Amino acid sequence: MKWSKYFQNPTYLEMTRKFMLNQDLKPLIVKYLGIESGMEVLDVGCGTGAFTRYLVEELLEESKKCEFTGIDYDEKLIEVAKQYVSEKISVQDIKYIIGNAYKLPFDNNKFDLIVSHTFLGIASDVKTALNEMIRVVKPGGSIASVTSMSYGHQAWHEGYYPEKEWRKELSDLADKIIYIYERVHSTWEFVLGKPSSEIPHFFAESGLKNVRIYGLGRVFSLSNAAMSKEEKEEYIIGMYEAEVCKFKNYWEIEEFRKYLTKQEKDKYLSLLNENKNFLLKNIGENIFWDWHGGANLLVIGDVVKNK
CATH class of the missing domain: 3.40.50.150 (Vaccinia Virus protein VP39)
Incomplete structure (x- = not known):
C-alpha cells in the first residue's frame, strides 16, 4: 500500500x-x-x-x-x-x-x-x-x-554534538531529500x-x-538515562532501517531520481550508516542531549x- x-x-x-x-x-x-x-x-x-x-x-x-x-x-x-x-x-x-x-x-x-x-x-x-x-x-x-x-515537536533542542563534517553533510543532504519526498508525495496526501x-x-x-x-x-x-541501553539500540537501528527502506522505495520512482544523482544516493546511504554507528558507539553518553x-x-x- x-x-x-x-x-x-x-x-x-x-x-x-x-x-x-x-x-x-x-x-x-x-x-x-x-x-x-x-x-x-x-x-x-x-x-x-x-x-x-x-x-x-x-x-x-x-x-x-x-x-x-x-x-x-x-x-x-x-x-x-x-x-x-x-x-x-x-x-x-x-x-x-x-x-x-x-x-x-x-x-x-x-x-x-x-x-x-x-x-x-x-x-x-x-x-x-x-x-x-x-x-x-x-x-x-x-x-x-x-x-x-x-x-511537529512542541519543544525541542538540537543537542550539543561534537562538530563533525559528516554530520553537517548528512543534515544538508537529508534536507534536500525531504524536499524531494514532499515534491513526489506530499505529506498532505496522507x-x-x-x-x-x-x-x-x-x-x-x-x-x-x-x-x-x-x-x-x-x-x-537518546541521552535520557531513564532509557535502557537495549531500548536505545532498538530505536537507533530501527530508525536507520526505516529511513533506508523509505529512501530505497522512493529511489524506484523515476521522478524522484530526476532530482538526485546516484552519487548523492550512495553518499546519503553511507552517511546514514555512519550516523547509526556513531550513535551506537556513544549510546551511554549523557552530554549530547538533543x-x-x-x-x-x-x-x-x-x-x-x-x-
Missing part, C-alpha cells in the same frame, strides 16, 4: 510509538478509558498494532482480560501487527484484520469501546469513520481518540483528517455525550442510542 511504502513504513511506525506512547502513562490511560475485564475493544486504524499492545500489556499487569480487534486497510501493516503479537504478547485474544474504517465489517452494537491512535488526524472522511464507530458500539459504550496536539483542537467539538457535534479530554505528555531523548517533547490529546465520548 502507498501509506506503508512511501509515508510510514512498519518499522518507522513502531519506532515513533516509542516516543509517542509514554510507558509510564499506561495505567492512567487504561483508567481514563474505563477498560474492565470482559470488554470487547476495537482499535480502528491500528497500523502495526502498537497502541493495541500498549493497552493489552497494561491490562495483563492488572490481571484484566479483554478481547481486542485491530483493523487497518494497509495489508503490510496488518501483516506486521500479527507478527508482533505472536512474538511479543503471550495471549490469544488479540486479532488483526484488513478492513475499511468507512465501512466496518462488524454487526451493529458489537463493541464496548472503540479506540484509535492518530487515526482521526489522517482519515480522509472523519465523519463517515466516526459514524461507523458509533454504529458498531453498544449503547452506553465509548469511543476514544488519541491525536498529537502538533505534527494527513487528511482533523487537527486535535477540533476533535472534542466534533465528537459532541456527532452526538457523543459526556465528551471529556485529557492531556498526555511525551518527551524523548531532545523533543510535546503532548497528545485523548478525547472520549459516550454513545447513547434511541431504543
Whole structure:
C-alpha cells in the first residue's frame, strides 16, 4: 500500500510509538478509558498494532482480560501487527484484520469501546469513520481518540554534538531529500483528517455525550538515562532501517531520481550508516542531549442510542 511504502513504513511506525506512547502513562490511560475485564475493544486504524499492545500489556499487569480487534486497510501493516503479537504478547485474544474504517465489517452494537491512535488526524472522511464507530458500539459504550496536539515537536533542542563534517553533510543532504519526498508525495496526501483542537467539538457535534479530554505528555531523548541501553539500540537501528527502506522505495520512482544523482544516493546511504554507528558507539553518553517533547490529546465520548 502507498501509506506503508512511501509515508510510514512498519518499522518507522513502531519506532515513533516509542516516543509517542509514554510507558509510564499506561495505567492512567487504561483508567481514563474505563477498560474492565470482559470488554470487547476495537482499535480502528491500528497500523502495526502498537497502541493495541500498549493497552493489552497494561491490562495483563492488572490481571484484566479483554478481547481486542485491530483493523487497518494497509495489508503490510496488518501483516506486521500479527507478527508482533505472536512474538511479543503471550495471549490469544488479540486479532488483526484488513478492513475499511468507512465501512466496518462488524454487526451493529458489537463493541464496548472503540479506540484509535492518530487515526482521526489522517482519515480522509472523519465523519463517515466516526459514524461507523458509533454504529458498531453498544449503547452506553465509548469511543476514544488519541491525536498529537502538533505534527511537529512542541519543544525541542538540537543537542550539543561534537562538530563533525559528516554530520553537517548528512543534515544538508537529508534536507534536500525531504524536499524531494514532499515534491513526489506530499505529506498532505496522507494527513487528511482533523487537527486535535477540533476533535472534542466534533465528537459532541456527532452526538457523543459526556465528551471529556485529557492531556498526555511525551518527551524523548537518546541521552535520557531513564532509557535502557537495549531500548536505545532498538530505536537507533530501527530508525536507520526505516529511513533506508523509505529512501530505497522512493529511489524506484523515476521522478524522484530526476532530482538526485546516484552519487548523492550512495553518499546519503553511507552517511546514514555512519550516523547509526556513531550513535551506537556513544549510546551511554549523557552530554549530547538533543531532545523533543510535546503532548497528545485523548478525547472520549459516550454513545447513547434511541431504543
